[in-house]
Amino acid sequence: MVLNEIKNRRSVRKFKPEMIPDEKITEIIKAAQFAPTAMNNQAIEYIIIKEQTIKDQIFEITEPKQEFVKTAPIIIVPFTNTEKTNLATQDLSLASENIFLQAAAFGLGSVWKNCYPPVAKKVKFILNIPEKYTLINIIPIGIPEENPKPYGDFNFKSEGIHTEKYGTKFKIKNDLTRKNK
Amino acid sequence: MVLNEIKNRRSVRKFKPEMIPDEKITEIIKAAQFAPTAMNNQAIEYIIIKEQTIKDQIFEITEPKQEFVKTAPIIIVPFTNTEKTNLATQDLSLASENIFLQAAAFGLGSVWKNCYPPVAKKVKFILNIPEKYTLINIIPIGIPEENPKPYGDFNFKSEGIHTEKYGTKFKIKNDLTRKNK
Numbered sequence: 001m002v003l004n005e006i007k008n009r010r011s012v013r014k015f016k017p018e019m020i021p022d023e024k025i026t027e028i029i030k031a032a033q034f035a036p037t038a039m040n041n042q043a044i045e046y047i048i049i050k051e052q053t054i055k056d057q058i059f060e061i062t063e064p065k066q067e068f069v070k071t072a073p074i075i076i077v078p079f080t081n082t083e084k085t086n087l088a089t090q091d092l093s094l095a096s097e098n099i100f101l102q103a104a105a106f107g108l109g110s111v112w113k114n115c116y117p118p119v120a121k122k123v124k125f126i127l128n129i130p131e132k133y134t135l136i137n138i139i140p141i142g143i144p145e146e147n148p149k150p151y152g153d154f155n156f157k158s159e160g161i162h163t164e165k166y167g168t169k170f171k172i173k174n175d176l177t178r179k180n181k
Numbered sequence: 182m183v184l185n186e187i188k189n190r191r192s193v194r195k196f197k198p199e200m201i202p203d204e205k206i207t208e209i210i211k212a213a214q215f216a217p218t219a220m221n222n223q224a225i226e227y228i229i230i231k232e233q234t235i236k237d238q239i240f241e242i243t244e245p246k247q248e249f250v251k252t253a254p255i256i257i258v259p260f261t262n263t264e265k266t267n268l269a270t271q272d273l274s275l276a277s278e279n280i281f282l283q284a285a286a287f288g289l290g291s292v293w294k295n296c297y298p299p300v301a302k303k304v305k306f307i308l309n310i311p312e313k314y315t316l317i318n319i320i321p322i323g324i325p326e327e328n329p330k331p332y333g334d335f336n337f338k339s340e341g342i343h344t345e346k347y348g349t350k351f352k353i354k355n356d357l358t359r360k361n362k
Contacts, residue, residue: 002186002282003208006215022354027184029342034187034332035278036293045341048351087295090317093274097216101183101282112217114268128347136271151215160226161210166309170229173203 005101007151012109013068015142019050020074024106028141031102032078032095043084044095047127049075054126058138061122062113069113072140077127079135088134099139109144112137186285188332193290194249196323200231201255205287209322212283213259213276224265225276228308230256235307239319242303243294250294253321258308260316269315280320290325293318 029046037044049055050073059069069075078095080088096112103110115123120135129135163170210227218225230236231254240250250256259276261269277293284291296304301316310316344351 002183002286003212005183006212006279006283009215009217011217011221022352025351026353026355030334030337031184031187033337034190036190036192036281038295040192042338045343046351047343047345047347049345051345054345089270090274090293090295093271094278097275097278098183098187100217102187105183112271114219114271126346130347153211156211156214157223162226162228164228164230164232164235165307166228166311170206170227171203172207174207 002101005104009100009104010109010148010150011111012142012144012146012148013066013111014145015068015072015109015140016145017071018073018143020108020141020143024108025074025076027106028076028099028102031098035091035094035098037091037094038085038087041085041091043081044078044091045080045133047077047079047129049077057126058123061119061126062115062138063119066113068111068140069138073142074140076139076141077123077135078137078139079124079129079133081132082134083132089136092136096137096139099141103141107143108141109146110139110141113140183282186282190281190285191290191329191331192292193323193325193327193329194247194292195326196249196253196290196321197326198252199254199324201289201322201324205289206255206257208287209257209280209283212279216272216275216279218272218275219266219268222266222272224262225259225272226261226314228258228260228310230258238307239304242300242307243296243319244300247294249292249321250319254323255321257320257322258304258316259318259320260305260310260314262313263315264313270317273317277318277320280322284322288324289322290327291320291322294321
């Protein structure tokens with residue numbers, strides 16, 4: 001049930017040094033590839049980084065600098081061809097969510113490390129990514145060294161859910177929030 | 182296993198008229214709420230539309246006009262508070278993917294109906310959404326009247342997966358692509 005992975009997916013920023021087997025990396029990329037893309041453009045590509053020197057180079061140019069960029073065993077960098085999509089940010093975000101969820105399904109931790117355009121440009125330079133591609137984030141992944149608590153139904157907020165139009169509260173059914181409190 | 186829902190999630194554009202029970206709608210919104218948001222801002226809100234007149238009004242202003250906007254039993258509209266996030270498009274996209282996956286887990290079909298800013302402005306007007314909020318899509322959901330084939334491992338493309346830097350092919354392990362062909 002996907003809601004389990006959704007609840008177990010918490011941003012992880014401390015990783016054990018153990019490498020992730022390529023079989024799992026392959027499944028994670030597969031999950032990302034099957035995310036929807038605008039007009040089904042399927043233009044996203046991926047770089048899997050394991051080499052320490054490259055991780056160190058990327059660490060140096062990210063803002064803010066965060067240790068997990070150096071210490072994660074792998075970093076996945078999704079990027080897409082702007083000649084093939086008008087909705088690069090949307091496409092890359094949807095694929096990223098599938099990466100997070102498939103990682104969670106393997107018991108792995110991951111985190112969205114955001115790259116605003118000036119940083120993205122530097123990441124592209126380090127990774128030799130051609131001009132026509134764009135990226136919005138990098139995704140460090142590894143065995144968690146910290147264990148953020150999974151979401152539970154008690155975290156569900158019934159505020160901000162409207163019916164028909166803004167301002168009319170949707171009546172939550174099966175409100176596990178209250179039951180679990 | 183999340184990869185099942187990921188494979189079963191295909192864009193559905195024809196729906197049966199049956200209403201979706203509120204219990205399932207609640208679980209779908211829950212899945213969306215547990216998606217990551219920038220700096221954990223959790224600023225996304227949702228409108229669930231069932232009323233035909235509102236669906237008809239939205240149909241009229243979308244581009245291109247697509248019948249499923251009128252015929253889907255429900256439309257979920259995620260929108261977020263731009264005063265609380267710098268990454269509205271990313272936040273809304275991640276939540277949308279969880280909506281798609283939780284819908285798929287229930288055997289429901291869904292589709293990303295994109296709203297470029299001029300259309301989004303009109304949708305906000307119809308739904309009385311205040312100025313400070315932004316939206317990027319609407320998500321019709323229902324029991325599928327068409328059944329697009331789920332993804333299989335044979336759909337997995339090993340091209341465009343690089344190792345360390347752009348241009349060096351990642352060696353796919355457990356290449357089910359070949360096994361299944």
